[in-house]
Amino acid sequence: MRVLALDTTGRDCSAALTDGGDVLGARRETIGRGHAERLGPQVKDLLAEAGMSVSDIDRIAVCTGPGSFTGLRVALAFAKGLALPHSIPVLGISGLWVRAAMADPEGKSTVLTAQGVRRGEIFWQIFKQGRPIGKPILSGAAQAKTALDQNMILTGSAAKLFGGPDEEDYVDPVILARLGALARPEDYPATPLYHRPPDAKLPGGISLS
Amino acid sequence: MDIAFEHSARQDANPDITAHTVLVLGIESSCDETAASVIRLPRGGAPEILSSRISSQDELHRPYGGVVPEMAARAHMDKIQSIIAGAVEDAGINYTDLDGIAATSGPGLIGGVITGLMAAKGLALSLDKPLIAVNHLEGHALSARLSAPCPFPYLLLLVSGGHTQLLSVNDLGDYSRLGSTVDDAAGEAFDKTAKIMGLGFPGGPNVERAAKAGNAKRFKLPRPFAGTDHADFSFAGLKTAAARTFASMDNPDDQDKADLAASFQTAVCGALTDRTQRAMMMFRKRHGDGPQRLVVAGGVAANVQIRAALDTVCTENDFVLMCPPLKFCTDNAAMIALAGAEKLLAGEIDNLDAPARPRWPLDETAARRNPASGSGRKGPKS
Numbered sequence: 001m002r003v004l005a006l007d008t009t010g011r012d013c014s015a016a017l018t019d020g021g022d023v024l025g026a027r028r029e030t031i032g033r034g035h036a037e038r039l040g041p042q043v044k045d046l047l048a049e050a051g052m053s054v055s056d057i058d059r060i061a062v063c064t065g066p067g068s069f070t071g072l073r074v075a076l077a078f079a080k081g082l083a084l085p086h087s088i089p090v091l092g093i094s095g096l097w098v099r100a101a102m103a104d105p106e107g108k109s110t111v112l113t114a115q116g117v118r119r120g121e122i123f124w125q126i127f128k129q130g131r132p133i134g135k136p137i138l139s140g141a142a143q144a145k146t147a148l149d150q151n152m153i154l155t156g157s158a159a160k161l162f163g164g165p166d167e168e169d170y171v172d173p174v175i176l177a178r179l180g181a182l183a184r185p186e187d188y189p190a191t192p193l194y195h196r197p198p199d200a201k202l203p204g205g206i207s208l209s
Numbered sequence: 210m211d212i213a214f215e216h217s218a219r220q221d222a223n224p225d226i227t228a229h230t231v232l233v234l235g236i237e238s239s240c241d242e243t244a245a246s247v248i249r250l251p252r253g254g255a256p257e258i259l260s261s262r263i264s265s266q267d268e269l270h271r272p273y274g275g276v277v278p279e280m281a282a283r284a285h286m287d288k289i290q291s292i293i294a295g296a297v298e299d300a301g302i303n304y305t306d307l308d309g310i311a312a313t314s315g316p317g318l319i320g321g322v323i324t325g326l327m328a329a330k331g332l333a334l335s336l337d338k339p340l341i342a343v344n345h346l347e348g349h350a351l352s353a354r355l356s357a358p359c360p361f362p363y364l365l366l367l368v369s370g371g372h373t374q375l376l377s378v379n380d381l382g383d384y385s386r387l388g389s390t391v392d393d394a395a396g397e398a399f400d401k402t403a404k405i406m407g408l409g410f411p412g413g414p415n416v417e418r419a420a421k422a423g424n425a426k427r428f429k430l431p432r433p434f435a436g437t438d439h440a441d442f443s444f445a446g447l448k449t450a451a452a453r454t455f456a457s458m459d460n461p462d463d464q465d466k467a468d469l470a471a472s473f474q475t476a477v478c479g480a481l482t483d484r485t486q487r488a489m490m491m492f493r494k495r496h497g498d499g500p501q502r503l504v505v506a507g508g509v510a511a512n513v514q515i516r517a518a519l520d521t522v523c524t525e526n527d528f529v530l531m532c533p534p535l536k537f538c539t540d541n542a543a544m545i546a547l548a549g550a551e552k553l554l555a556g557e558i559d560n561l562d563a564p565a566r567p568r569w570p571l572d573e574t575a576a577r578r579n580p581a582s583g584s585g586r587k588g589p590k591s
Contacts, residue, residue: 039327040562054335069282070319081328194283200273
């Protein structure tokens with residue numbers, strides 16, 4: 001199965017093209033901004049190098065978040081445009097899951113991924129045997145710590161807040177492609193994973209969040 | 210020359226500039242409407258609109274009295290795929306029949322613009338067809354040509370929630386800005402005034418409804434820039450004056466609101482006609498005497514009082530007033546498809562690195578020389 005994976009949720013603009021266990025090509029550009037300009041040419045180059053056209057892609061896996069709201073929409077909207085003419089299934093895989101799979105490639109352990117999402121909050125989720133458990137939770141570090149037990153692998157950019165490793169913020173597009181190949185499209189729709197509601201106040205100062 | 214200029218330079222792609230007819234998909238997502246449309250345009254002929262789908266977010270933003278950018282962006286993301294698929298289906302074509310994909314790439318709310326533009330880039334790469342990055346204002350400038358013959362040149366008054374400008378539309382791709390707002394757009398002033406009086410969003414129709422029963426002479430509100438020898442607008446002071454007037458009333462009843470709505474609407478009307486008349490003189494200097502055309506586009510053009518006042522100004526100045534049907538006056542994708550099709554026929558296409566531009570004046574040079582709306586560190590907005 002040929003999978004195109006895209007991530008624009010963080011500082012990186014990255015993409016990978018895989019076929020079964022083979023990596024046909026991968027790109028990681030740490031640009032911070034300008035993802036909307038870079039992603040198209042990046043994917044075009046990747047396909048050209050592999051001698052493929054979009055219609056040869058069987059599946060598109062997109063990182064849905066957490067991250068920049070505008071950033072995560074860059075890859076999601078691009079993937080939806082790519083997919084339409086050839087009815088290619090698009091899957092949404094969270095960055096939390098990708099991080100868990102990076103820390104536990106064999107899927108044999110229990111992993112807690114904790115990502116820092118500003119305002120002193122973290123966005124975290126537990127993964128068992130390579131599968132997500134429940135839904136991601138937005139909370140302070142203290143609450144996440146209560147879910148942690150000694151046998152868990154701790155990963156993510158906020159892991160260092162409670163004794164985990166100091167890791168760089170990185171979503172590996174090859175791992176994203178691998179998860180995309182294994183998951184069922186109906187279970188993982190390509191919808192954004194927003195870690196908080198929009199900042200909008202109703203007249204009278206009532207907030208949505 | 211800045212980065213935006215370099216990026217927008219036409220590059221390596223090689224469109225068929227001898228094509229007789231092009232079939233173009235247009236995508237619009239720069240404010241609070243998600244829209245897609247397919248049109249067919251013969252070279253030098255009239256466009257045929259094969260489909261035009263639109264999803265409005267009015268309901269979503271209504272409780273807030275204005276467009277909330279992040280909520281708008283999320284709604285665009287939710288709708289973009291089904292709106293595009295619907296427009297292609299309605300047109301009764303296959304994706305592979307398309308000759309180009311056009312999308313608004315600015316000016317507008319960045320989250321929405323990026324969503325529509327990225328979907329267009331995906332389609333362009335998927336189909337190996339050219340991308341055409343369209344200036345939203347150029348779409349409005351050409352929108353009158355969607356429904357009726359409207360030869361160049363003409364004077365354009367664009368009045369919406371996001372823009373208020375007077376443009377001389379000299380030819381395709383040749384636009385000179387005669388005036389624009391230095392602060393709020395006219396529609397924005399309507400929205401904010403409606404919000405202050407609790408009349409609801411969108412403000413234009415609600416203020417207009419309330420104004421019907423009102424006495425426009427009761428409150429004396431300012432006419433910014435009236436009589437000055439340029440064609441710029443200002444609505445912030447007028448909006449503030451209306452807010453102060455409202456705040457000064459004890460327990461305002463429906464009649465008070467109606468009177469203030471009527472006074473406000475009449476003041477906006479006065480500003481628009483005064484500035485338009487000034488622009489007509491500027492337009493004549495360039496394009497000469499004899500009958501000319503004024504095209505009015507944007508949601509505010511739906512206001513009956515404003516339309517009637519502009520009609521009078523036109524009659525007095527030997528201009529013919531052209532108001533496109535409301536569906537093409539407000540944000541829509543058919544106008545983006547039309548602007549894209551015209552550019553495609555002229556060989557003007559863009560690469561996949563085309564940037565989303567929250568600020569993008571249609572008449573870039575003039576805007577730099579004479580910055581008006583929201584100009585600042587990042588340059589003129591529109």
